[in-house]
Amino acid sequence: MGRPTPATIRxxxxxxxxxxxxxxxxxxxxxxxxGPDGSGKTTQRKLFKTWLNSEGYDVVTTKWNSSDxxxxxIKSRKAVRALSPEEFSLLHGADFRHRVEQVxxxxxxxxxxxxADRFLFTGLARDVARGLxxxxxxxxxxxxxxPDLVFYFAVTPVTSGKRVTAxxxxxxxxxxxxxxxxxxxxxxxxxxxxxxxxxxxSLALIxxxxxxxxxxxxxxxxxxxxELFLEGERRPWSDWNVDAVAEWLALNGxxxx
Amino acid sequence: MNGARRGxxxxxxxxxxxxxxxxxxxxxxxxxxxxxxxSRWDASGVFQDLAVADAGAGAPSARTLLLLYAADLAFRLRxxxxxxxxxxxxxxxxxxxxxAIALGRSVGLKAGWLTALFRFAPRPAERRxxxxxxxxxxxxxxxxxxxxxxxMVIGPGIRTRRQITERTVAxxxxxxxxxIVLGELAQLRELERAQHEPxxxxxxxxLDVPEKWNGRASSPPPGSFRQPPGxxxxxxx
Numbered sequence: 401m402g403r404p405t406p407a408t409i410r411x412x413x414x415x416x417x418x419x420x421x422x423x424x425x426x427x428x429x430x431x432x433x434x435g436p437d438g439s440g441k442t443t444q445r446k447l448f449k450t451w452l453n454s455e456g457y458d459v460v461t462t463k464w465n466s467s468d469x470x471x472x473x474i475k476s477r478k479a480v481r482a483l484s485p486e487e488f489s490l491l492h493g494a495d496f497r498h499r500v501e502q503v504x505x506x507x508x509x510x511x512x513x514x515x516a517d518r519f520l521f522t523g524l525a526r527d528v529a530r531g532l533x534x535x536x537x538x539x540x541x542x543x544x545x546x547p548d549l550v551f552y553f554a555v556t557p558v559t560s561g562k563r564v565t566a567x568x569x570x571x572x573x574x575x576x577x578x579x580x581x582x583x584x585x586x587x588x589x590x591x592x593x594x595x596x597x598x599x600x601x602s603l604a605l606i607x608x609x610x611x612x613x614x615x616x617x618x619x620x621x622x623x624x625x626x627e628l629f630l631e632g633e634r635r636p637w638s639d640w641n642v643d644a645v646a647e648w649l650a651l652n653g654x655x656x657x
Numbered sequence: 658m659n660g661a662r663r664g665x666x667x668x669x670x671x672x673x674x675x676x677x678x679x680x681x682x683x684x685x686x687x688x689x690x691x692x693x694x695x696s697r698w699d700a701s702g703v704f705q706d707l708a709v710a711d712a713g714a715g716a717p718s719a720r721t722l723l724l725l726y727a728a729d730l731a732f733r734l735r736x737x738x739x740x741x742x743x744x745x746x747x748x749x750x751x752x753x754x755x756x757a758i759a760l761g762r763s764v765g766l767k768a769g770w771l772t773a774l775f776r777f778a779p780r781p782a783e784r785r786x787x788x789x790x791x792x793x794x795x796x797x798x799x800x801x802x803x804x805x806x807x808x809m810v811i812g813p814g815i816r817t818r819r820q821i822t823e824r825t826v827a828x829x830x831x832x833x834x835x836x837i838v839l840g841e842l843a844q845l846r847e848l849e850r851a852q853h854e855p856x857x858x859x860x861x862x863x864l865d866v867p868e869k870w871n872g873r874a875s876s877p878p879p880g881s882f883r884q885p886p887g888x889x890x891x892x893x894x
Contacts, residue, residue, distance in 0.1 A: 409765075467714070468710075468711060468713065468714035468715070469707070469710050469714035469715060469717060469721075470721075470725075472706065472710070473703055473706045473707070473725075476706070477701075484731060484732075484735050486728075486731040486777055487701075487728045487731045487732055487735075490724050490725070490727045490728035490731060491703075491724075491725070491728050493724045494717075494721050494724035494725050494728065497718065497720055497721045497724060498715065498717055498718075498721050501715075501718055501721070501810075502715040536773065536776060536777075539770065539773040539774065540724065540774065542770055647720075650765075651718055651810055652810070
């Protein structure tokens with residue numbers, strides 16, 4: 401009765417596999433843009449989306465910390481600087497989970513192309529840079545949903561710092577002032593982003609990101625992204641995602657359809 | 658909490674689905690107010706904010722709610738529980754971790770994920786469980802479990818509020834059995850009365866005690882009463 405039985409779970413897993421491996425159906429694709437602030441990924445994401453639309457793709461964009469339900473909770477607590485690293489991590493994990501269930505998986509199920517402007521790797525890089533344990537943070541994001549492609553926009557800490565501080569002062573958490581104990585936001589940012597980039601570089605190796613040299617011109621980066629996307633577009637569906645999809649299907653009763 | 662009365666610091670967890678009964682048990686566990694304080698759920702106001710969120714934002718899943726519960730618990734640990742313990746006071750966490758884990762299990766989330774999620778929470782010195790009467794449990798609307806049942810996505814035709822509450826209670830009962838071996842005899846007797854089940858039966862199930870021991874003997878089997886399962890054997894004989 402109440403609890404998902406092994407039969408329900410098996411049904412949901414089979415439904416997920418059948419749906420995403422059906423050759424007669426346009427499969428949903430998930431492309432993540434990752435990188436430190438000031439790496440130009442938002443500019444590239446917008447150019448990429450425009451190009452995809454012109455190619456006939458149905459594109460959905462989701463940004464980090466943007467769920468209608470959780471974002472206001474995080475925003476109000478950031479404003480009064482009330483978050484510890486654990487709370488910061490858990491609230492962002494909740495925001496991510498809500499978007500996975502409400503935005504990302506429904507769009508993928510409908511065969512759309514989802515562009516994620518930052519994905520769970522942002523949480524991993526920032527939280528580990530804040531001193532949290534990698535395994536614990538990764539666990540928060542289970543069941544894991546792996547993108548088809550992850551573009552990592554690589555810049556040095558100096559470039560990131562220059563680009564961010566050229567137009568504005570980084571905010572308290574962006575600058576990592578909750579963990580650096582440095583009063584000057586620009587100086588704190590420089591120290592914190594060096595740690596974040598170090599974590600990103602480890603993640604890029606572990607999770608096989610496609611690294612884009614974000615020090616290149618905007619046009620060159622965009623052309624490279626198009627090429628890499630076309631090369632990777634027809635990858636088979638990753639069975640690693642079956643648990644995430646099955647849980648969502650069971651939650652919505654769609655495993656029966 | 659001020660440092661007027663210092664003593665042995667202790668974290669006592671009180672878990673259950675019925676918030677009113679849990680609070681009453683927490684007050685009883687605290688004894689005199691000067692001994693410490695009670696840390697209650699949603700001290701951070703996360704769930705209050707969630708309650709007034711736009712309905713169009715979409716209902717959260719149990720997993721999302723548990724991540725928020727963990728964030729709230731991290732807040733309680735930082736601002737209420739750890740400072741009180743540092744002052745040498747007692748803190749009654751009502752509810753603590755077990756209620757959330759039981760809710761997660763009731764909707765089918767894996768025990769491994771739930772345990773890992775709450776890994777940051779220190780082990781309490783004592784665990785108490787409030788098991789409501791069957792009929793009362795099914796009408797629970799307050800507290801974390803009641804809030805979750807009201808708000809979370811429940812798959813169509815898959816689970817009902819009644820089923821979730823029943824299962825949460827069942828999981829808490831199982832957790833409580835694990836706590837018995839760490840508790841005092843008086844608590845065992847309380848549990849016996851609450852569960853309408855002889856202590857000997859409960860202990861047999863937990864400790865694999867031989868059938869011939871009826872719980873009324875002058876001394877229990879060696880190593881069975883005060884030691885949790887898995888402890889090294891008693892070598893004092």
